[in-house]
Amino acid sequence: MTESTGGIDMDEDSSGTVKKFAFINRKAPYGTVYALESLEVVLISAAFDQDVSLMFIDDGVYQIKKGQGTKGIGMKNFSPTYRALEGYDIEKLYVEKESLEERGLTEADLLVDVEVLSRADMAALMEEQDVILSF
Amino acid sequence: MTESTGGIDMDEDSSGTVKKFAFINRKAPYGTVYALESLEVVLISAAFDQDVSLMFIDDGVYQIKKGQGTKGIGMKNFSPTYRALEGYDIEKLYVEKESLEERGLTEADLLVDVEVLSRADMAALMEEQDVILSF
Amino acid sequence: MLHIVNKSPLEKNALDSCLTHAQAGSTILLIEDGVYAVTKGNKVEPAMKKVMESCTVCALWPDLEARGMQDTVIDGVKQVDYNGFVDLVAENATVQSWL
Amino acid sequence: MLHIVNKSPLEKNALDSCLTHAQAGSTILLIEDGVYAVTKGNKVEPAMKKVMESCTVCALWPDLEARGMQDTVIDGVKQVDYNGFVDLVAENATVQSWL
Amino acid sequence: MKFGIMVNEGPYNHQSADSAYQFAKAAIEKGHEIHRVFFYHDGVNNATKLTEPPQDDRHIVNRWSKLAEEHGVDLVVCVAAGLRRGIVDENLAAGFRISGLGQLVESGIQADRMVVFGD
Amino acid sequence: MKFGIMVNEGPYNHQSADSAYQFAKAAIEKGHEIHRVFFYHDGVNNATKLTEPPQDDRHIVNRWSKLAEEHGVDLVVCVAAGLRRGIVDENLAAGFRISGLGQLVESGIQADRMVVFGD
Numbered sequence: 218m219t220e221s222t223g224g225i226d227m228d229e230d231s232s233g234t235v236k237k238f239a240f241i242n243r244k245a246p247y248g249t250v251y252a253l254e255s256l257e258v259v260l261i262s263a264a265f266d267q268d269v270s271l272m273f274i275d276d277g278v279y280q281i282k283k284g285q286g287t288k289g290i291g292m293k294n295f296s297p298t299y300r301a302l303e304g305y306d307i308e309k310l311y312v313e314k315e316s317l318e319e320r321g322l323t324e325a326d327l328l329v330d331v332e333v334l335s336r337a338d339m340a341a342l343m344e345e346q347d348v349i350l351s352f
Numbered sequence: 353m354t355e356s357t358g359g360i361d362m363d364e365d366s367s368g369t370v371k372k373f374a375f376i377n378r379k380a381p382y383g384t385v386y387a388l389e390s391l392e393v394v395l396i397s398a399a400f401d402q403d404v405s406l407m408f409i410d411d412g413v414y415q416i417k418k419g420q421g422t423k424g425i426g427m428k429n430f431s432p433t434y435r436a437l438e439g440y441d442i443e444k445l446y447v448e449k450e451s452l453e454e455r456g457l458t459e460a461d462l463l464v465d466v467e468v469l470s471r472a473d474m475a476a477l478m479e480e481q482d483v484i485l486s487f
Numbered sequence: 488m489l490h491i492v493n494k495s496p497l498e499k500n501a502l503d504s505c506l507t508h509a510q511a512g513s514t515i516l517l518i519e520d521g522v523y524a525v526t527k528g529n530k531v532e533p534a535m536k537k538v539m540e541s542c543t544v545c546a547l548w549p550d551l552e553a554r555g556m557q558d559t560v561i562d563g564v565k566q567v568d569y570n571g572f573v574d575l576v577a578e579n580a581t582v583q584s585w586l
Numbered sequence: 587m588l589h590i591v592n593k594s595p596l597e598k599n600a601l602d603s604c605l606t607h608a609q610a611g612s613t614i615l616l617i618e619d620g621v622y623a624v625t626k627g628n629k630v631e632p633a634m635k636k637v638m639e640s641c642t643v644c645a646l647w648p649d650l651e652a653r654g655m656q657d658t659v660i661d662g663v664k665q666v667d668y669n670g671f672v673d674l675v676a677e678n679a680t681v682q683s684w685l
Numbered sequence: 686m687k688f689g690i691m692v693n694e695g696p697y698n699h700q701s702a703d704s705a706y707q708f709a710k711a712a713i714e715k716g717h718e719i720h721r722v723f724f725y726h727d728g729v730n731n732a733t734k735l736t737e738p739p740q741d742d743r744h745i746v747n748r749w750s751k752l753a754e755e756h757g758v759d760l761v762v763c764v765a766a767g768l769r770r771g772i773v774d775e776n777l778a779a780g781f782r783i784s785g786l787g788q789l790v791e792s793g794i795q796a797d798r799m800v801v802f803g804d
Numbered sequence: 805m806k807f808g809i810m811v812n813e814g815p816y817n818h819q820s821a822d823s824a825y826q827f828a829k830a831a832i833e834k835g836h837e838i839h840r841v842f843f844y845h846d847g848v849n850n851a852t853k854l855t856e857p858p859q860d861d862r863h864i865v866n867r868w869s870k871l872a873e874e875h876g877v878d879l880v881v882c883v884a885a886g887l888r889r890g891i892v893d894e895n896l897a898a899g900f901r902i903s904g905l906g907q908l909v910e911s912g913i914q915a916d917r918m919v920v921f922g923d
Binding site: 244245246247248249275276279282283284285286287288289290292294296319320321322 | 493494495497498519520523526527528529530532548549550552553554555556557558559568
Binding site: 619648668 | 686688693701707710711712714715798800801803804
């Protein structure tokens, strides 16, 4: 029970407060666990009615590359979960244009609808946040 | 007992065999444990009468920078151990010239006697090894 | 010598360091996040093409496929599975992992 | 905003990424292996000097001292201890770690 | 001021567990409050009571336990990350408790600042 | 041919524990011998029997134990690295044994090839 709900038990202090939460994803999936466990926090955050943004920069853009198939490495393919975020009202996904370009990727390679921002705009968006969790 | 001797218990297969062992150190000390735990393997290897070389390239050259003082971070300063290696007959320490230069260091900054090799010579030396343990 | 690189080329310096140390005739195997190095349009594509003139470059396809990069591999890269990985280790007298 | 970088500038791309995202007026704090970035003669010295024109650059001196780099810090870098680290976090409304 | 802290790496392997501790200790000494220390990813390994470092080295796990005991700091280990890595009630050190990821988000909401230590 | 394997990272956090396993399994299937798998640094965390990953995920620790059971693979956890990280007899999974670093050097001498998996 605690596991599936993430132990959500908000006390009075936090109800009503809405902060700008940014999850900054800078790492590729599968090579390390950060992409997967970041996504688990994002899902839990949906229950707290905060203003959540996901930002994909550097190798983080690989997390939402189309066509992932993990049978060969014996790990779980968690990429479909990004498409489920909308159902949790997590709709602000930002991807950095320069990060895509340095990796030979375009918006068409991504498995979910995102807003592509220039590095300058991404930097400005970071500056607006209240809480930044980096993975 | 097992801990201090490293569980040395050579069976017949290995006595008499002398291989070229290279320990390749590419990481800075303290930020991660690799430098310290690499040194622990090096010390144990002395008991096996192998042909041991230590190579310091990239951030690994920082491991043998003079003047380390760890009181402020609450960790143990293990750098004096590099000076003790000679007593274990581990005398082949190689440092890459280009790695020093990219970090503003010179041979005079190092706490132990080493042979400084060009990147090309270091690459050639790697090629001669039988067993390469990388840290 | 078999060189193994498991790091993304744009996140860490492991591939750079491998490429400046690998001798002509060596084999370089890319695994885990290292496979991004042989995908088309990656910033390191020119460096990979250059090293392919003197070295054999291989990539683990289960890792390419996991990352959705199987259709964008640079021409001339030899794709292997775990069996092929084992063969490469057996064929080369020494193995160096660039961690 | 306070940007914290704990990675060596020549091993990983965390500092690069921080420098291309930090807005003018930000503070950049280097800790752990990140402190090598503010040592004289490091390849990134020019980049650090440039960012110091628009941002405040700080480094944790216990980490500099641990690494034997305390006597080779670029002029203009503000050295802080853990108390100073706490003050920087308190003074800046948001903190971003570049992992 | 209230600080939230997130620790993403295990003890001894990365310095981030040390940096987080030094930061927390300094913050308390300066009169700030540590709202919570949340251990995630390999950070959950900070909470094993089975650790026995060499005698001349710092004891990272005991240091956290002491911080909880002396200053009432809330040390929370992520249940899901802990299960993946074998950190469960059976080997949980004193002063730590196991709970869900919601505790991290809650800390982000309630604390004035959130600082992430990791790799 | 005889292969020695060194695993330097913990399960789930880095893929290296998975890659090492897939390599070992393929080598055995091709008729090679795994001389030893030596777990060092955070690699020692592969040996905790307290791990309980989600049901739809692979069980990295049990996979190693099965390799030892079915093919007699020698799984050695470094005692010093294990003590630092809380991997001791009490939580050691089936098929693993705790020993010293000499076992790694010995494996380098006796095996025809040594392959390092880590971060």
